Amino acid sequence: MDSRADWVANILLYIPLPYLWLGFASRRGRLIRLVLFSLSIFVFSVVLSVAIEFTQQFFPPRTVSLNDILAEICGTIIGIFLWWASGERVRDLIDSLFAEGKRAAYAGLVLYTIGYLAFSLFPYDFLISAAEISAKWKGNYFHLFASQSTCGNALRCGTKLIAECAAVAPLGLLIGLVSRRSGGPLMRSAGWIGFGLGLVIETLQFFLVSGRSLGASVVTRIIGVMVGAAVGETLKRKSLWPWLYLVSPFVPIMGVGYSLLLAALAWVGKQPMLTLEDGLKRVNDISFMPFYYHYYTTESAAMTSLLAVAIMFFPIGVQYWIWRVTRLREFVARGTIGAIFIGGIISAGIEFGKLFFGGARPDPTNVFIGAVAAGAGFVCASICTRSSLTLAIEDGDGADCAN
Numbered sequence: 001m002d003s004r005a006d007w008v009a010n011i012l013l014y015i016p017l018p019y020l021w022l023g024f025a026s027r028r029g030r031l032i033r034l035v036l037f038s039l040s041i042f043v044f045s046v047v048l049s050v051a052i053e054f055t056q057q058f059f060p061p062r063t064v065s066l067n068d069i070l071a072e073i074c075g076t077i078i079g080i081f082l083w084w085a086s087g088e089r090v091r092d093l094i095d096s097l098f099a100e101g102k103r104a105a106y107a108g109l110v111l112y113t114i115g116y117l118a119f120s121l122f123p124y125d126f127l128i129s130a131a132e133i134s135a136k137w138k139g140n141y142f143h144l145f146a147s148q149s150t151c152g153n154a155l156r157c158g159t160k161l162i163a164e165c166a167a168v169a170p171l172g173l174l175i176g177l178v179s180r181r182s183g184g185p186l187m188r189s190a191g192w193i194g195f196g197l198g199l200v201i202e203t204l205q206f207f208l209v210s211g212r213s214l215g216a217s218v219v220t221r222i223i224g225v226m227v228g229a230a231v232g233e234t235l236k237r238k239s240l241w242p243w244l245y246l247v248s249p250f251v252p253i254m255g256v257g258y259s260l261l262l263a264a265l266a267w268v269g270k271q272p273m274l275t276l277e278d279g280l281k282r283v284n285d286i287s288f289m290p291f292y293y294h295y296y297t298t299e300s301a302a303m304t305s306l307l308a309v310a311i312m313f314f315p316i317g318v319q320y321w322i323w324r325v326t327r328l329r330e331f332v333a334r335g336t337i338g339a340i341f342i343g344g345i346i347s348a349g350i351e352f353g354k355l356f357f358g359g360a361r362p363d364p365t366n367v368f369i370g371a372v373a374a375g376a377g378f379v380c381a382s383i384c385t386r387s388s389l390t391l392a393i394e395d396g397d398g399a400d401c402a403n
Helices: 004-014 016-025 031-058 066-096 102-120 130-138 154-178 183-206 215-237 241-267 276-285 299-328 335-356 365-395 397-402
Strands: none
Touching (some): 004 016, 004 066, 004 299, 016 031, 016 066, 066 102, 102 154, 102 183, 154 183, 154 215, 154 241, 183 215, 241 299, 241 335, 276 335, 299 335, 335 365
C-alpha cells in the first residue's frame, strides 16, 4: 500500500507522452499512418523507460525496478488508448475554447470538469482488496467537520476549505453561462450539482490509500458551484469589462494580501525562529540544482509538491492580468514576461524567508515553478476571455467602462 502511489505515479508520467505525440501526428496523417505512429511511439516509450531505469544505476540512491518499467509501459498503453478513444473530441473541445459564446463555455465546462476530477483523485492509489477496505473502515479516515487531524492548523484548514470553493467556482461559472435557467432554479440546480460532486469525490477519497473524507468539503463545493453559477448568470447579461474595472484598483492590495498568505502557509508552524546569522548560514546547505530535492523523494511526493506550488502561484498571474488588461488592453504579449517576473520575485522572497525557520526547507526549484505558474495563470486568463473581451471592445463596452 505504501508504494502503490509511486507505482501509479510512474503510470501517470508516461500517459501524456503518446497522447501528445498522437495529437500532433493526427493533424498530419491518415489512419494507417496513425496506426504505425502509435506502434512507433510504443516502442520509443519502452526504450525510453528501459534507458532511464538503466541510467539510474549510476545515480545513487535511485533504485532500478522492473515494476517501474512495467508501470511506464502500462502508462504508454493507456495514453495510446485514451487518444484513440477521445483524442479527436478533446482536440475539438480545445479548438472550441477560442470560439465565442456558449460553444466556448461548453468546451470549457467539459475540459475543466475532466481536469478537476482528475486532480481530485490524485495520486490514484486505490484500495484493491476487501482487507484493505476493511482496515480503512476501522480507521479514523472520515470526519464530518474540519479539525487539526484532517487538514492541519486553523490557517491551513481555512485556506484548504476556501481553495476548495475557489477550485470548483469555475465549474459553476460555466454552468451559469450554458444553462437556460436563471434565478432560483439555476441556484438550486447549481447547489445539487455541487452536492453531488462533493459527495462523489469525498466517497471516492475513502477508497484511496492516501485519501481522507471530510463532510465539510461537500459544503464548500456546494457554495463554490452556486457562487460561480451566480457570476456566470450575471456575465450572460453584462460584459466582463465592468467587473474588471471594478476589481482592478484593488488588485495591488489583493496581491500583497495573497503574497502574505502564501508566506504564512510556508512559515507558520515551522519554528524555531533562527537568528539572522544562523539563517544566512543555511545558504551553504542548500542545493541550487534544479529539482534536486524532488530527486530524493518518491515520485508521488515530487508530483504532489510540484502541483501544490503551481496551484498556489497560478492566481498571481490572473491578478496581474486583471491589472494589466484594464490599463493596456493587451491580452498576452509582454504581460506574460511580467507575470513570470512577479511570480519569481514573490516565490524567491518566500523561499528566502524559510532560511530563518528551523522547520522549513528552502527549495530554489520552487522559485522556478512559481514563476512559470504565474505566467501560465496570465496566459490562461487571457485565452479564456479573449473572444468575449475583444467582442466587447468592438461593441464599445470596454471604452465606456474605461471612461
